[in-house]
Amino acid sequence: MNRVNCPECGYIMDGASVRCPKCRFPIGKFSESGNAEGGAIVITQEEFSALKSEMTGVRPWYTEIKDKKLVRKIIPIIIVTIILCVAAAAVVLFADSGRRGAEPQVTEMKLGRNMKLNGINAIRVKTDETAPFAAVFRDTRNDKLMYSVMEGGSGTIFPENNEITVKDIEPVGYSGGYKVSYENVLFFEKRENIKNDNTGLYDCYLTVVVETDEDKNGIMIADFSVLSSYEKNIAVDIINGKGMLHRKISGLQSKIREAVSYFSPHFFIPSRQISESDYSLTQEIEMTISSENNGFNIKGEAKLNNEKNAVLFYSYELFSGSEMAGKGHSFVYSENGVCKLDNEHYIGKRINNISSYKVYFTELISLKPLPELKSASSA
Secondary structure (H helix, E strand, O other): OOEEEOOOOOOEEEOOOOOOOOOOOOOHHHHHOOOEEOOEEOOOHHHHHHHHHHOOOOOOHHHHOOOHHHHHHHHHHHHHHHHHHHHHHHHHHHHHHHHHOOOOOEEEEEEEEEEEEOOEEEEEEEEOOOOOEEEEEEEOOOOEEEEEEEEOOEEEEOOOOOOOOHHHEEEEEEEOOEEOOHHHEEEEEEEEEEEOOOOOOEEEEEEEEEEEOOOOOEEEEEEEEEOOEEEEEEEEEEEOOEEEEEEEEEEOHHHHHHOOEEEEEEEEEEOEEOOHHHEEEEEEEEEEEEOOOOEEEEEEEEEEOOOOOEEEEEEEEEEEOOEEEEEEEEEEEEEOOEEEEEEEEOOOOOOOOOOEEEEEEEEEEEOEOOOEOOOOOOO
16 A cells, blocks of 8 residues: 655655645645655645645634544534533523622621721621612611611721620611712701800801712711811712701811812612602601700601601701791601601801791602611610
8 A cells, every 4th residue: 555645744645645644745736746755745835835725614623623533522512511501691681680689787796896987896797688779777876877888798897986796786778779979969068156255265167068969868888087087978968969067166266277088989879759649647746955055856757658768868948037047858767657856966067046947848868677686686
């Protein structure tokens, strides 16, 4: 049997072969013409170049692999791998669709002993929901609400009292929203400094005016600091794209003048408008002016007709005779449809001679349940 060498790759083969079994070179054209000498095929450079161009695209991808048996082993593995990947993706999507329909649950609450704000231990919270949302908690000792932006399944509560324990914190509910940053918010401050004759210090009534780049209503979760005070996850009510944060600070006149306030927004929770038909007053709203601290207290009770747990917005207007002496808005928690008002307010300036006032509800944010698992840590 005549054996020849392939002029392309040197493979030794039967001289009667049409193509080289290794590189698919068309050797049969030369074998038929008898153009072979001593097992070697003799061709010119021009003929070789012509054949090379002719066979372009003929060679399949697997001919580069020397071991055809290896190819036959790899292909089933690749097919099985693809099937497993598709099945895993389907399981993840199915599980995720199931989670979207379920309410998030608190899986762990514990003191963050290495996290302190103004010397007070924070409380770390974990949930089984990784998507960002705003969670509302309550201090059961004084019914004060605390907010936390939950991201990646975890968040932080910063209580006012260092004596607090995890057992004093109760999950109230949650609401969706979206992140905001400095680019979405403009803020500036107004001040009124009044000397306190009893202490010789100055009381500064500070108002931080917050304006968003959208004409929306809701609650903005943010951080705020002035002088040595630093507050995290405070809630600022926004009406028609604007909100106000009132604080009273005291100190030496020079210190107050140099004090710089910082406002850092994080999260926005949209609200919806309500009318007088959505609630009824079960206790008349009363306002008490405090001459001692130049503030006022709003007290009353209302019943929501179609809501259980919600954050209810209200607006107030103060009048001195026929002239408006001040106005603002705030919010209060409504549990099982009952909203109890008992809030202290400042309007950023000293108020005198208030002859009448008006308080009315305007917006609300529905809170979905945020249950705590029985296995949640209470240490």
